[in-house]
Amino acid sequence: MELVGRMLDGSIAYGDRQRLEPVPSAASIRQDEKMDRLENVPLFEACTRRQLRALAQIADCFDAPTGTVLIRAGEPGEEFFLIVEGTARVHVSARKRLRLRPGDFFGEMSLIDGEPRSATVVAETPLRLLVISRKNFSALFEKVPDMSRTLLTTLSRRVRQAERALDLSRRA
Numbered sequence: 001m002e003l004v005g006r007m008l009d010g011s012i013a014y015g016d017r018q019r020l021e022p023v024p025s026a027a028s029i030r031q032d033e034k035m036d037r038l039e040n041v042p043l044f045e046a047c048t049r050r051q052l053r054a055l056a057q058i059a060d061c062f063d064a065p066t067g068t069v070l071i072r073a074g075e076p077g078e079e080f081f082l083i084v085e086g087t088a089r090v091h092v093s094a095r096k097r098l099r100l101r102p103g104d105f106f107g108e109m110s111l112i113d114g115e116p117r118s119a120t121v122v123a124e125t126p127l128r129l130l131v132i133s134r135k136n137f138s139a140l141f142e143k144v145p146d147m148s149r150t151l152l153t154t155l156s157r158r159v160r161q162a163e164r165a166l167d168l169s170r171r172a
Contacts, residue, residue, distance in 0.1 A: 058136040068123040077110025086127035091120040
């Protein structure tokens with residue numbers, strides 16, 4: 001039973017991992033739409049229009065068919081994903097699963113630290129995604145140096161909010 005659970009949560013690979021296929025350019029997403037979508041990601045919410053434009057330029061549009069394993073628990077994190085269309089399943093463990101919908105995202109911390117994935121995400125329906133690679137994201141800091149300060153400020157604010165929420169829950 002443990003084997004089946006580990007296969008379901010992605011910690012043991014089974015079957016062939018399908019690759020993401022780029023969307024033909026005729027179906028690609030306009031730069032301003034990419035910017036609007038990226039602005040709704042908490043990590044990027046404090047970015048200026050210039051910074052969002054730079055992010056949109058490195059965000060590629062991909063389609064993934066149903067059943068595609070987008071990320072697998074334990075594998076190195078090299079991309080950030082933002083769902084534009086479709087739904088995906090997150091397998092944190094054999095018992096804990098979540099559904100992601102358009103506007104949801106995953107892999108944002110991998111842009112920064114590249115640490116192994118903590119969950120497996122599988123396309124539940126055909127997906128259209130915006131994907132930012134860690135390599136392109138790192139190169140962005142050279143082109144837009146003030147981006148690092150913006151992101152550090154955002155991350156600090158999120159840590160403080162999490163600490164306050166934890167303090168409140170301990171008092172309750």
